[in-house]
Amino acid sequence: MIIETAKLNLYYGKFQALKNINLQIKRNLITGIIGPSGCGKSTLLRVFNRMNDLIENVRITGSVFFDKEDIYSPLYDIIMLRKRIGMVFQRPNAFPLSVFDNIAYGPRVWGMNDKMVLNEIVERSLTAVDLFNDLKDRLKTSALALSAEKQQRLCIARLLAVEPEVLLMDEPCSALDPIATGKIEELMQELKKRYTIIIVTHNMQQAARIADEVGFMLLGELIEFDSAKKIFTNPRDKRTFDYISGRFG
Amino acid sequence: MKDKIAEKFLMVVAFSAILTLALISFFIFQQGLPLIFKAGLHNIFSTHWAPTRGHFGILSMIVGSIMVTAGALIIGVSFGLACTIFLSEFSSGTIQKTLKPIIELLAGIPSVVYGFMGIVILVPFVRTHFGGPGFSVLTASIILGIMILPTIVSISYDSLRAVPKTYREGSFALGATKWQTVVMLLIPAARSGIIAGIILGMGRAIGETMAVIMIAGNALKIPHSILDSVRTLTSTIALELGYATGDHRAALFACGSFLFIIIVILNIIAIRFKGKE
Numbered sequence: 162m163i164i165e166t167a168k169l170n171l172y173y174g175k176f177q178a179l180k181n182i183n184l185q186i187k188r189n190l191i192t193g194i195i196g197p198s199g200c201g202k203s204t205l206l207r208v209f210n211r212m213n214d215l216i217e218n219v220r221i222t223g224s225v226f227f228d229k230e231d232i233y234s235p236l237y238d239i240i241m242l243r244k245r246i247g248m249v250f251q252r253p254n255a256f257p258l259s260v261f262d263n264i265a266y267g268p269r270v271w272g273m274n275d276k277m278v279l280n281e282i283v284e285r286s287l288t289a290v291d292l293f294n295d296l297k298d299r300l301k302t303s304a305l306a307l308s309a310e311k312q313q314r315l316c317i318a319r320l321l322a323v324e325p326e327v328l329l330m331d332e333p334c335s336a337l338d339p340i341a342t343g344k345i346e347e348l349m350q351e352l353k354k355r356y357t358i359i360i361v362t363h364n365m366q367q368a369a370r371i372a373d374e375v376g377f378m379l380l381g382e383l384i385e386f387d388s389a390k391k392i393f394t395n396p397r398d399k400r401t402f403d404y405i406s407g408r409f410g
Numbered sequence: 411m412k413d414k415i416a417e418k419f420l421m422v423v424a425f426s427a428i429l430t431l432a433l434i435s436f437f438i439f440q441q442g443l444p445l446i447f448k449a450g451l452h453n454i455f456s457t458h459w460a461p462t463r464g465h466f467g468i469l470s471m472i473v474g475s476i477m478v479t480a481g482a483l484i485i486g487v488s489f490g491l492a493c494t495i496f497l498s499e500f501s502s503g504t505i506q507k508t509l510k511p512i513i514e515l516l517a518g519i520p521s522v523v524y525g526f527m528g529i530v531i532l533v534p535f536v537r538t539h540f541g542g543p544g545f546s547v548l549t550a551s552i553i554l555g556i557m558i559l560p561t562i563v564s565i566s567y568d569s570l571r572a573v574p575k576t577y578r579e580g581s582f583a584l585g586a587t588k589w590q591t592v593v594m595l596l597i598p599a600a601r602s603g604i605i606a607g608i609i610l611g612m613g614r615a616i617g618e619t620m621a622v623i624m625i626a627g628n629a630l631k632i633p634h635s636i637l638d639s640v641r642t643l644t645s646t647i648a649l650e651l652g653y654a655t656g657d658h659r660a661a662l663f664a665c666g667s668f669l670f671i672i673i674v675i676l677n678i679i680a681i682r683f684k685g686k687e
């Protein structure tokens with residue numbers, strides 16, 4: 162168990178976006194979070210690296226444990242948390258810097274300024290997302306000149322450069338075409354060997370293809386959480402069944 | 411039909427604005443250039459300014475303009491950027507909504523008021539605490555620095571705000587602090603807007619006249635320290651044009667031509683940078 166929530170509630174002002182969420186995420190698995198638009202998937206994901214802290218008027222009750230420690234306890238080191246739990250966003254958000262500086266960004270934030278080491282990190286991270294051969298002669302060009310898929314890969318590489326333990330991915334393929342999506346999914350299977358991945362997706366086929374365990378959310382509640390096989394073939398809850406058989410959402 | 415008339419009318423207005431501008435430029439050069447050719451560059455670029463006796467050296471004024479502008483930039487840019495970063499990244503929405511209009515209001519204060527504040531407060535302060543006459547490069551730099559703050563702050567604030575939220579999120583998600591995000595990501599991302607703001611501020615500092623006349627001391631020599639008095643190109647024009655005739659008058663237009671060229675170049679650079687965003 163790497164992440165665990167207990168009686169988690171989240172409010173945006175008066176609006177309750179997460180309702181009594183209890184879930185357990187296992188190490189080195191891909192956990193998929195599915196559910197219709199607005200059910201709180203992104204909100205839940207952003208609880209894990211405390212990105213919701215950036216939004217005003219957010220209130221959280223209950224607890225979230227990462228590696229047995231409550232990340233919402235007052236003394237918890239958020240900066241360290243965000244190094245250990247990295248995030249890939251819905252739209253590729255490569256920085257308007259060079260390819261090299263994008264990857265080196267995280268290590269530099271963490272105080273690494275040795276050029277040799279940075280070179281190594283950049284090569285290793287780009288290789289991990291299968292971009293190195295492609296970009297090795299273009300490390301100085303702007304990352305914004307790359308295609309959307311490559312930018313998303315770059316964002317993943319940028320994350321790997323800080324050596325996280327968990328990768329949070331919020332609909333990482335929604336801005337990509339099916340071929341690019343396939344490639345990113347392959348990459349995720351590869352990354353699973355070394356990282357724990359939590360992926361939010363609208364796309365049930367995608368969840369079925371890549372996730373080991375799946376949580377189904379509806380209106381802020383976690384309706385069902387089980388192995389992907391169980392969720393997609395024999396769900397316990399009628400609402401899950403309705404969703405996966407395409408009745409709503 | 412009405413639309414057509416309005417369109418024609420607006421076109422005439424727009425063209426006359428452009429035409430006026432063209433005429434002004436033409437007039438300045440037409441008055442100034444002949445003297446520059448007649449006197450020769452070595453005469454113009456000397457420090458001997460006695461225009462009624464054939465000495466047209468404007469070097470000390472050029473140096474004066476450059477020193478005062480550079481000083482204003484050092485002060486305006488450091489305070490301006492600090493202010494911008496605080497406003498944009500470290501203050502709440504309410505503070506932003508109150509402070510930004512106040513800073514922009516600074517741009518609307520007439521320069522004679524700045525000059526007056528300079529004489530009453532800053533000149534005696536510099537004289538007693540740093541020495542010299544008080545009417546100095548330093549005093550003028552400080553006042554000009556304050557005067558260009560609104561330009562720098564409002565333009566660079568807008569370009570910082572224009573950096574997409576997703577970049578900030580990406581940076582925080584990597585464990586960066588706010589400060590690291592500002593220095594490593596936001597400033598590079600907003601760089602062209604910030605530079606444009608600085609250059610426009612610089613244009614304003616070079617062109618400022620009234621406040622500078624009141625506090626810079628207007629001594630006609632190359633200053634040895636920042637506590638010495640200086641005279642700028644603009645001051646010279648404003649102070650002497652009232653009684654100048656003949657070559658003297660032409661020499662003032664020559665000063666104007668130099669100013670004009672400097673400011674046009676600065677604006678072109680600023681537009682280039684702004685366009686890059």
Ligand SMILES: Nc1ncnc2c1ncn2[C@@H]1O[C@H](COP(=O)(O)OP(=O)(O)OP(=O)(O)O)[C@@H](O)[C@H]1O
Nearest residue numbers: 173176178197198199200201202203204205216363
């Ligand atoms: N900053 C915010 N302030 C107020 N309400 C918010 C905020 N962010 C999200 N919400 C609300 O919280 C609910 C859950 O939002 P969330 O973005 O987590 O949904 P989601 O499941 O990720 O949806 P989607 O599939 O469209 O991305 C929605 O009803 C949304 O309107």
Ligand SMILES: [Mg+2]
Nearest residue numbers: 202203204331
């Ligand atoms: Mg979402």
